[in-house]
Structure formats: C-alpha cells, structure tokens
Amino acid sequence: MPDIELAPGLECLTRRVDTDRFGPFVFEVGVEAARIKLALQRAEDTHDRFIASPFSQVANQLEREVVVSSVFGTNTIEGGKLSEDETANALMLDPAQVKEIEQRRAVNIKAAYDLSQQVARTAGWSLNREFILEVHRLITQQIPHPNNQPGKLRNNPKHHITYVGDEGHGGRYKPPQYGRDIDRLLDALIGWHAEMERSGVPGLIRAPLVHLYYELIHPFWDGNGRVGRVIEATLLQAAGYRYAPFALARYYLANIDSYFTLFNTCRKAAEKGQAWPNHAFVEFYLEGIRQTINTLQDRVNQMTALLLFESKLHRLLEEKRINVRQYTIVSQLLGRRRAMPLDEIRQTPWYTGLYLKLNDKTRQRDLRHLREMELVFLDTHHNLWPGVIRPQNIKPLGKKQI
Template sequence: MNDKILLKDCSDLSRRIDTDRFGPFVFQPGFTVAAVELALHRVEDAHARFVASPLSQVANRLQQEILVSSVFGTNTIEGGTLSEEETASALTLDPRQVQAVEQQRALNIKAAYDLSQAAARTPGWSLTTEFIVDLHRRITADIPDEDNRPGLIRDNPKTRVTYVGDAAHGGRYKPPQYGKDIERLLSALIAWHGELEAAGVPALIRAPLVHLYYEQIHPFWDGNGRVGRVIEATLLQAAGYRYAPFALARYYLQNIDAYFALFNACRKAAEKGRDAPNQAFVDFHIEGMRQTINTLHDRVNRLVNMLLYESRIRRALDDKRINARQYTILSMLLDRGRPLPLDEVRHAPWYTSLYLKLNDKTRQRDLHRLRELGLAFLGTDNALWPGFVVPTNIKPLGKPESP
C-alpha cells in the first residue's frame, strides 16, 4: 500500500467556507487518531492477506462477480428493482438492446465504474470537479425523469426546495439550494481532500469523509448517492485497494438503515459542536472495508478450491475411475456450487436422461462410488454436496444408495 497508517493529529485541517445564501459550511476530519488506529491496522492486515492469496487464478471470475454484486447493491440502495440475476443479464446487453429503464440504470453504473477504474490507474490522478461531473453524466445518461439532468449542477428556483433524508433515518436535511454556493462548496471539498492527502491522511479516512461531505452538499438533482459511492471507491482504488472499493456497496446495502442514518447523525453532531462528529461514519466505513476484504478473501479461496476440484474430477474421468454419468453429476454440482437436495436431483431432467435406460442398481453404484472417492458427500439432511465442500454432518457410507 502507498498509504501510511495515520500517526498524527489532523484537527488543524478543518476548513470553514462562507457561502452567499447557505451560510458557513465546515469541513473537518471529525475523528480521533486513537479511535481509528487499530481498525486501520486490521484493514491493512486483511488486505495484505487478500492480495497474497492466489488472486491471479480467479481474477476474471472475481471481478465479474464483484461488478454484478456492486451494481446491484448501489442501484438497489437508490430504489432500483432489478434482482441480482437480472442485473447480471442487463450488464451483458449491447446499448441498442436496452428495453427498460432499469437495464439502462445498471449499464450506466458500469460506465461510471469504467471511468473510475481508468482514473484510479492513471499516475498522478487527483479528484476534480470535471471527474465528478463526468461520473454523474454517465450514471444518469438516458434516464427519462424530470429530475434527471446529466452533468448539471443543481440550482434551485425559489419555487423548488430540495430535501435529503427522511424521519426514519434521522430527519430531513436541507442542503445548499443556490447553484453558486454548491459549485463553491464542491470546489472547496476537492481542495480540502487535496490537503488531507498532502498531510498523509490515509485513503481509508479520506474516502468516507469525502463521501460524507459530498452527500451533504448534494450537488446534483438526482443520482448523488450513486456518484458519492463511486467517488469513494475511486479514492480507495487509487490508493491501491483491489476489488473491495466497489464490493463495499454490498455492505452498505446490507446495512442500509445505519448507512442512511449516519449521514444525519454526523451532521447533527457537528452542528451541536460535539467532539469527533464524523467518528461514527469513519468507523462504519473502515469496518465495512474489513468485512468486505475478508469476504472477498473467503470467496477467492472457494473459487480456487472449485478450480482444483474441476481438475480433480476431470482427471478421475480421464483415468477411468469414474464414468461419463458420474462426471456429469459432479459437473452439475460444481456449476451450482452448493448442495443439491436428493429429491431435486431425482427429478432434474439432466439426471433422468442419464439413467433413462438403466436400472436403480446402476444409479446406486454410481452414487456410492462418488462418495467412496470423496468426490461427493451425502449430508444427513439428504443433500448431495460437491467434493470441495465438506458438510458438517456426513451420512455414513453404508450400502449403495440411489438418489
């Protein structure tokens, strides 16, 4: 990692910005060093273990899974209705094949991710207004909505007031309404981030602080949440974190009530002059990164085990230790990546076709041999498990048993 663990106080990095109509707006670190040091080290340790794992063997598969999960997560947070499977399908579409607004939303988020990843890979890249506007333009492109104004900074007329939040998550907040105030604050946020970076504040701290204040400025008519999360992910990626920055969207979705409530809680704590008003959001973010990295590490290990299992069953077929029917059964288990109830197997068309002209004894022998070789396990719940996952309770081998 290029970032250094934070070792010094940075309370002198607070900045007050005076606006024309909104009043003073204060950017402040709002956390204490002692409260974050251990959590930062835990994330660094988790990330070090993660990047040392056999990522190269499964990088393409992992990247695709994260893309789908992240687009699904960040889209659902903002009211998107596509399921994860529908999201995966939408991301494969050619733009000319798009037939629904929800599909367009998913493709737009992917386009923003592409811009983010390109920026993070660019030596010397820094956050700019132009980058943020371009993100928004991509995220909101071709979405038919009266509040959808791609790349246009919000400037409320007197007849229109923008509010953020709701009573269930700490109340409604009235962000800046005047366009020039918003532009000034957005520029100030970018400059302030540069000061934090120059002072050696780690990305694990800078990213959530920028996310927090960006949402308070709320510069666009729509799409602010999606843009804010991509900005955060870009800052983390640029600092060297792999995969987790986008996967973090799933953590936010899983903890959506806390995520929404913390924006208001931190703002109110600052208004009341409390010490370390941003501590809760920073802690929430760091814990999210730790959990996300550990989850990805587990997923890499599982994917590698699946690859080894695939090679193992192929060798078993080539060595004639199993037949083509048995190989098909194992391949189906591998594709599912989960245990299959015997009743489900019994009625599956692919399975019945394997034994169309064979008797029960043949089915019994085939299954018994797979269990004997440890290529499949039968749980006490009568589910058939692929050989790369060992169930807690394995049914004793005993006599041949047919599914």
C-alpha cells in the same frame, strides 16, 4: 500501516467556506487519531492478507461477481427494483439495446464503474470537477427526472426547496440550494481533498470523508448517492485497494439505516461543535471495509477450492479412476453449485440417459464409489452434494444408495 498521527496539524486540514446564501460550511477531518488507529490497522491488515492470497486464477470471475453485486447494492439503496440476477442479465446487454428504465439504471452505474477504474489506474490522477460531472452524467443519462440534467449542478429556483433524509434517519437536512454556493463548495471539497492527499492522510480516511461532505453538499438533483459512492470507491482504488471499494455497496445496503443516519449524526455533531464529529462515519466505513474484504477472501477461497476440485476430477477421469458416468454426475452437481434431491436427479434426462441400458447394481456401484472418494456427499435428507461442499448431516455409507 500508514501514519495517521494527524492531531498536531489537524487545524491545517480544516477549511471554512463562506457561501453567499447557505452560510459558513466547514470541512474538517474530524476523527480522533488515537481511537481510529485500531480500526484502520484492522482494515489494513485484512487487506494485506487478502492481496497476498493466490487468487490470480479467479480474479476475473471475482471481478465480475463484485461488479454485479455492487451495482445491485448501490442501485437498490436508491430505490432500484432489479434483483441481483436481473442486474446480472442487464449488465450483459448491449447498452444500445437497453429500453427499460430499471435496466438503464444498472447499465449506467456500470459505465460509471468503468470510468472509475480507468482513472484510478492513471498515474498522478487526483479528484477533479470534470470526473465528478462525468460520473453524474453517466449515472443519470436517459433516466427521466423533472429537474435533473446529467452532468449539470443543481440550482434551485425560488420556492423549490431540496431536502435530504427523513425523521427516521436523524431528521431532514436542507443542503445548499443556490447554484453558486454549490459550485463553490464542490471546488472547495476537491481542493480540501488534494490538501489531505498532500498531507499524507490515508486513502481509508480520505475516501469516507469526501463521501460524507459530498452528500452534505448534495450538488445534483438526482443520483447523488450513487455518485458519492463511486467517488468514494475511486479514491480508494487510486490508493491501491482492489475489489473492496465497490463491494462495499453491499455493506451499506445491509446496514442501510446506520448508513443514512450517520450522515445526520456527523452533521449535527459538527453543528454543536462537538469534538471529532466525523469519527462515527469513518469508523463505520473502516468496519465495512474489514467485513467486505473478509467476505471477498471467503469467496476467493471457495472459487480456488472449486478450481482445485475440478482439476482433481479431470485427473481422476484421465487416470480411469472414475468413469464417464461418474464424471458426468459430479459435473452436473458442480454446474448447479448446490445439492440436488435424489428424486430430482432420477428424473433428469442426463441421468436417465447415463443408465438407460444399465442395471440398478451399476447405479449403486457408481454412486458408492463417488461417495467413498468424497467426490459427492449424500445427506440424511437424501440430497446429493458436489464434493467441494461438505454438508453437516452426511448419511453413512450403506447398501442402498440411489
């Protein structure tokens, strides 16, 4: 586990910035090392087990699923209306053919993810202004907004005040309004992150802290949440973590009230001079990483089991231990990744075609054989399951099958 004994030199990692109009702004690690160590250890251990998994055969499919899920999650947090299936369909479109704003939002996030992955793989890369501006440009391009300019920092005109948050999530917060203050604070955030990096602060600590302070600066008119989550994910990817950095968006969506409230909780704790003001957000983040990686591990196990099952099915067909009809039945169930009611199966063209010239006895024998070999399961509600999914309420074998 990375060394997080930061307490002796903690004051060296605090940076105060005196702005022109906003007042003093303080960056600090703000976590209690002794208390955070267990959460960090659990997250690290979970990640170590995950990367030791034999998931090379399913890596591409896992990455596609993570991208769709995370684009859906981060977009929905900010008010996106697409369902997860609609998000997947949008990401398959040629960007030049995207016309609908909701689809554009999803495609833009994917473009920012692509940039994130590219820079995270670049040796020696560190967080910089150009990257942040480009992420914002990609995320907000061709999306109408009365004030936002893609890739341009916010500079509020007089009497046009930006507020963040609401009373239901800890209150409204007035971030810096003056462009010069925002510009100065963004540079300070980048410099402070570089200082943490040089000091050996683990990526699992740096990423949420940068996310937290970035959102408090709130440097753009639109897209701040999406940009902040991409920055956070990029820092974690650059530190050697795979899949989880973007998949974490679903954890934030599932815990959206806590996610929004914690920004204000930490801000208010710092304003009151409380010790370790950022601890709650970092702890929340580490628990999210742990849960996210466990979910990914479960999905890898499912996909690996499916590959092994499909390989077994092919082998049984080649060895003539099952016939083409039986192979087709199981393959159709696998393609749906779910159970099918027997009545529904009976009415499908592919099934009626299989037994068009065969009698009921043959149908019964085929199904019984599949059940005996546990290539399919029949439950007590007369649903047929592919053998890779074992239902709890399996119907005992009997004479009447289907």
